[in-house]
Amino acid sequence: MGATGVRILGIAGSLREGSFNGRLLTAASYELPRGLELHRWGGLSLVPPFDEDAEAGPEPAGVAELRRAIAEADGLLFATPEYNGSIPGQLKNALDWASRPYGAGVLTGKPAAVIGASNGVHGAAWAQDELRKVLKLAGAEVLDSTLPVGRVARQLDEDDRLLDHDLRRGLSSLLHGLRDRIRLGAFA
Structure with a gap:
């Protein structure tokens, strides 16, 4: 954990500028528990296609940046x-x-x-399940809870705050859970 607090790396799964999931990370920044800092990483488009042959050569710059950002973070928040x-x-x-x-x-x-948003009613629930599975298989310590935000265009105000009280409470609870998981690891 950093000297100024717990560093959370936020990664939106969409490459689109102004994506709903990028905006959902902004909404998360309003709900952070005291002592957590959210830093967004926007280099997803710079990561080349995975190729086992490329692992033997010089590390691609986008991959090096991704690995550095994850390594420096105390925890991860994905919005897919x-x-x-x-x-x-x-x-x-x-x-x-x-x-x-x-x-x-x-x-x-x-x-x-893992959180996620879509304009459909299910709020990217299937994608969140898939992402949790991939992260677990990769060795991450993944929270069981998720936050599906359906009909997202109606859920965010002009400052990207969640309008629905229950969604805000759910996001806050998830972030508290992430903080607690990080603290458990720090004292293990």
Whole structure:
């Protein structure tokens, strides 16, 4: 944990500027428990396709930046959209890089939480389940709870705060859970 607090790395699974899931990370910044800092990483588009042959050569710059950002974080918060019932390919690709080498990648033992938003009624629930599965297999310590935000265009105000009280409370609870998981790891 850093001198100024617990550092959470936020990664939105969408590459689109102004994406709903990027905005959901902003909403999370309003609900952070005291002592947590949210730093967003926006380099997803810079991570090249995973290639085991490329692992033997110089590390691509986008991969090095991803690994550094994850390694420096105390915990991770992913906000994923749902594409065809699953997580976006570019997010899965980045996780494949971050999981290597198997058993010793930067995701190993890292506390992580998953949230997601879509304009559909289910709030990217399937993608959140898929992302949690991938993170667990990569060795991350993933919270059981998620936060699906359906009909997201109606759920965020002009400052990207969640309008619904129950969603705000759910997001706050999830972030408290992430903080507690990080603290458990710090004292283990």
